[in-house]
Amino acid sequence: TSSSSKQHGGQKLLMDFPYVSGPHKKLMVDLVSTVEGRLDGLLNPCSLPPDVQSYGNESGTSHAALHLRTGLHSSPIDFILGSWLHCQLPTGGALNITSLSAYLNSSTDAPNLLVELIQSSPTSMVLILDLPPRMDLVLNPDYLKTFYEDTQLDQHRQRLEKLSEVKPYFSSSLYIRSVVSPTAILVRIETEQLEEMIETNVAPIAKEVLKTWLDICAFGERTVGDSERDYLRKRDHMAKSKTIEIDLGSSLPRLFGQETANRVLEALREVF
Amino acid sequence: TSSSSKQHGGQKLLMDFPYVSGPHKKLMVDLVSTVEGRLDGLLNPCSLPPDVQSYGNESGTSHAALHLRTGLHSSPIDFILGSWLHCQLPTGGALNITSLSAYLNSSTDAPNLLVELIQSSPTSMVLILDLPPRMDLVLNPDYLKTFYEDTQLDQHRQRLEKLSEVKPYFSSSLYIRSVVSPTAILVRIETEQLEEMIETNVAPIAKEVLKTWLDICAFGERTVGDSERDYLRKRDHMAKSKTIEIDLGSSLPRLFGQETANRVLEALREVF
Numbered sequence: 067t068s069s070s071s072k073q074h075g076g077q078k079l080l081m082d083f084p085y086v087s088g089p090h091k092k093l094m095v096d097l098v099s100t101v102e103g104r105l106d107g108l109l110n111p112c113s114l115p116p117d118v119q120s121y122g123n124e125s126g127t128s129h130a131a132l133h134l135r136t137g138l139h140s141s142p143i144d145f146i147l148g149s150w151l152h153c154q155l156p157t158g159g160a161l162n163i164t165s166l167s168a169y170l171n172s173s174t175d176a177p178n179l180l181v182e183l184i185q186s187s188p189t190s191m192v193l194i195l196d197l198p199p200r201m202d203l204v205l206n207p208d209y210l211k212t213f214y215e216d217t218q219l220d221q222h223r224q225r226l227e228k229l230s231e232v233k234p235y236f237s238s239s240l241y242i243r244s245v246v247s248p249t250a251i252l253v254r255i256e257t258e259q260l261e262e263m264i265e266t267n268v269a270p271i272a273k274e275v276l277k278t279w280l281d282i283c284a285f286g287e288r289t290v291g292d293s294e295r296d297y298l299r300k301r302d303h304m305a306k307s308k309t310i311e312i313d314l315g316s317s318l319p320r321l322f323g324q325e326t327a328n329r330v331l332e333a334l335r336e337v338f
Numbered sequence: 339t340s341s342s343s344k345q346h347g348g349q350k351l352l353m354d355f356p357y358v359s360g361p362h363k364k365l366m367v368d369l370v371s372t373v374e375g376r377l378d379g380l381l382n383p384c385s386l387p388p389d390v391q392s393y394g395n396e397s398g399t400s401h402a403a404l405h406l407r408t409g410l411h412s413s414p415i416d417f418i419l420g421s422w423l424h425c426q427l428p429t430g431g432a433l434n435i436t437s438l439s440a441y442l443n444s445s446t447d448a449p450n451l452l453v454e455l456i457q458s459s460p461t462s463m464v465l466i467l468d469l470p471p472r473m474d475l476v477l478n479p480d481y482l483k484t485f486y487e488d489t490q491l492d493q494h495r496q497r498l499e500k501l502s503e504v505k506p507y508f509s510s511s512l513y514i515r516s517v518v519s520p521t522a523i524l525v526r527i528e529t530e531q532l533e534e535m536i537e538t539n540v541a542p543i544a545k546e547v548l549k550t551w552l553d554i555c556a557f558g559e560r561t562v563g564d565s566e567r568d569y570l571r572k573r574d575h576m577a578k579s580k581t582i583e584i585d586l587g588s589s590l591p592r593l594f595g596q597e598t599a600n601r602v603l604e605a606l607r608e609v610f
Contacts, residue, residue, distance in 0.1 A: 202474035203516035205573045207580055214512050227508075234506045236499075240486050243520035244475035248512040301477050308479055 077102070077112070079120050080133035085152040085162050089264040090183060094164045096269070097181060097276055098133075098148050101168060104280050108141035118333040123322045127154040130322070132330070134337060137171065142284060144169040144302070145337050153321050161186050168279070169306065172298040175200050175290055176283035177213050177247065181272060189258055192235050195222075195272055196250035197279055198305070200298055203248070210248075217278050219249040222271045229267065231257040239312045245305055251275075306338040349374070349384070351392050352405035357424040357434050361536040362455060366436045368541070369453060369548055370405075370420050373440060376552050380413035390605040395594045399426040402594070404602070406609060409443065414556060416441040416574070417609055425593050433458050440551070441578065444570040447472050447562055448555035449485050449519065453544060461530055464507050467494075467544055468522035469551055470577070472570060475520070482520075489550050491521040494543045501539065503529040511584045517577055523547075578610040 081098065083091040102109070112119065112135050122129040130151040137143025151163040161184075168179040177197035184192040197219065203210045214220070226232045235254040237243050246252065251271070257263050290298065310331070318327035353370065355363040374381070384391065384407050394401040402423040409415025423435040433456075440451040449469035456464040469491065475482045486492070498504045507526040509515050518524065523543070529535050562570065582603070590599035 202477075202573070203513070204577050205474075207513060207576070210512055210516060220512065223508075236495075240482055240492065240520040241475070241479060244482060248515035301474070304479070305476050 077133055079131045080148045080150065082131070083150050083164060085129075085150070085160065086164060086183075086185065087261045087264070089261045089269065090162075090164065090185070093264060093269045093272060094148075094150075094166065094183075097166050097272060100273070100276060101146055101166065101179075101280070102135075105137075105141075105143060105146070105284065108138050108143050109135040109146065110138065111135065114333055115329075118330050121322060121326050121330060123326065128152065128321045132334075134334075136337060142170050142174045142176075144171040151321075155186075159187055168284070169302070170200070170283065172295040172302065173290060174283075174286070174288040175209070175294060175298055176286050176288055177279070179276065179279045179283070180246075181276070183268075185260075189256060189260060191255045191260055191264075193226075193251060193253050193255060193268060194235075194246075195275055196246045196252075197275065197283060198245050198250075199247050200302060200305075213282065214247055214249050217282055219247075219275065219278065222275060223249055223251050225271065226251060226253055226267060231255055231263060241308050241312055245309065307335075310334055310338050349405055351403045352420045352422065354403070355422050355436060357401075357422070357432065358436060358455075358457065359533045359536070361533045361541065362434075362436065362457070365536060365541045365544060366420075366422075366438065366455075369438050369544060372545070372548060373418055373438065373451075373552070374407075377409075377413075377415060377418070377556065380410050380415050381407040381418065382410065383407065386605055387601075390602050393594060393598050393602060395598065400424065400593045404606075406606075408609060414442050414446045414448075416443040423593075427458075431459055440556070441574070442472070442555065444567040444574065445562060446555075446558070446560040447481070447566065447570055448558050448560055449551070451548065451551045451555070452518075453548070455540075457532075461528060461532060463527045463532060463536075465498075465523060465525050465527060465540060466507075466518075467547055468518045468524075469547065469555060470517050470522075471519050472574060472577075485554065486519055486521050489554055491519075491547065491550065494547060495521055495523050497543065498523060498525055498539060503527055503535060513580050513584055517581065579607075582606055582610050 081095055083094050112133050114132055114134050118132055120131050131149060133148040134145055136145040146168045148166045149164070153161045155161055163182065163184045165182040167181065170176055170178060177199050180194060180196045180198055182194040197213065199209065199213065201209045232253045232255050235252045237252065255263055314331060318330060353367055355366050384405050386404055386406050390404055392403050403421060405420040406417055408417040418440045420438050421436070425433045427433055435454065435456045437454040439453070442448055442450060449471050452466060452468045452470055454466040469485065471481065471485065473481045504525050504527050507524045509524065527535055586603060590602060
């Protein structure tokens with residue numbers, strides 16, 4: 067499997083999603099395959115070092131995989147990042163996080179993609195699903211109209227909101243709350259039938275949001291002037307470096323030890 | 339009362355809050371008095387025409403009051419606006435909205451103030467309480483830290499979130515959702531004991547948020563360069579004109595007829 071994982075740039079490692087339920091794995095494989103399929107020919111192979119593509123802690127209770135592919139210089143893609151993370155909890159349970167994010171470069175101002183499923187118990191899951199804007203929406207109502215109103219993205223949030231098992235989720239980070247769009251799905255799902263909920267509600271919605279991102283954002287033709295490019299580079303850089311700091315800066319050392327955390331964060335910072 | 343209302347620049351009309359419950363009126367009077375007290379000497383008298391300070395519809399089922407005071411040119415205040423609105427509903431109930439907002443000018447980049455209580459039944463109220471930011475928070479994490487993290491504004495939202503009678507409220511306007519801060523209180527309160535809820539929870543929190551706004555925003559010394567001033571003017575103008583369009587553009591004609599709506603909107607647009 068060493069040569070095949072090299073060949074696929076670590077995609078196989080990611081696609082295992084070994085610790086999550088069938089419907090959860092099926093959804094993530096579907097999303098990653100769809101993105102890689104549609105962006106085929108625009109992406110470089112994953113160039114992360116093998117010990118960043120897959121890493122664990124010394125005692126073997128934490129394990130994670132990262133799959134990162136930058137876009138060709140001529141493409142609108144900055145990079146896509148898929149990941150999973152598994153940690154046994156001292157309480158006997160486990161924390162499982164799977165994510166897929168996609169960042170566009172400054173040749174377009176279209177929104178990014180963010181999908182994250184955070185499961186901390188068999189009956190509870192936090193779902194984050196959004197196209198984070200890359201412009202200040204207050205100053206740019208046309209941008210809000212194009213990417214959020216005309217796409218009717220809010221209907222997905224409204225559909226989930228109606229379910230009694232679903233409650234709004236507020237990130238403890240005010241910065242993360244600022245980064246997301248007004249149609250962001252940020253919810254906690256509490257149910258004994260989590261697998262069914264993923265199949266029936268989460269998966270169809272996540273696929274729809276991904277389709278919108280691919281059609282309107284990744285492949286939407288946008289004209290961006292020079293000064294706007296500078297602005298996008300600055301804002302994107304700030305958003306990415308803050309996001310990585312908040313998401314991983316404190317949790318990775320805690321879960322995997324300082325040495326491994328440094329190795330992973332260093333590799334990611336080269337791209338972020 | 340005509341000469342006294344002239345003398346107080348229409349403040350008396352506003353301060354009546356004639357259609358809402360005791361605790362609701364008490365809270366609004368307290369907030370308006372506190373703002374006018376602390377900003378005393380920085381504000382011009384209300385210069386709205388009398389038929390904009392108070393207006394109604396032909397059949398007498400809708401009635402409203404507006405009280406708007408601009409800031410002296412040397413002050414950091416653009417204007418403050420207090421209002422109440424009462425409409426009998428065809429269902430037999432009534433809609434009552436009371437609000438207080440304060441906008442700063444481009445001599446400072448500190449957040450504005452927004453308080454709105456929307457009561458559409460005796461047992462249900464929407465509460466909007468926020469210090470809307472005047473900078474893009476994604477690009478300006480220091481601003482987020484100063485005004486939202488260091489002030490611990492989120493603790494008020496968290497306190498309300500814990501109450502079973504309180505549910506998150508999502509504005510139907512994506513623009514309004516974009517204008518508010520990540521610590522915004524946007525909730526629907528459903529309870530038979532609405533007056534008690536206002537006294538026990540809403541009033542203390544609203545007063546705390548107002549105190550933060552006065553201490554840190556209205557009287558916080560901020561240094562703003564020339565290019566930032568231009569940016570603030572542009573962003574403020576966009577936020578104000580969109581807000582008035584969304585808030586009043588369609589509802590005022592419906593509730594008060596086109597002629598009255600035009601008169602009120604024209605007077606407000608001169609300041610917004």
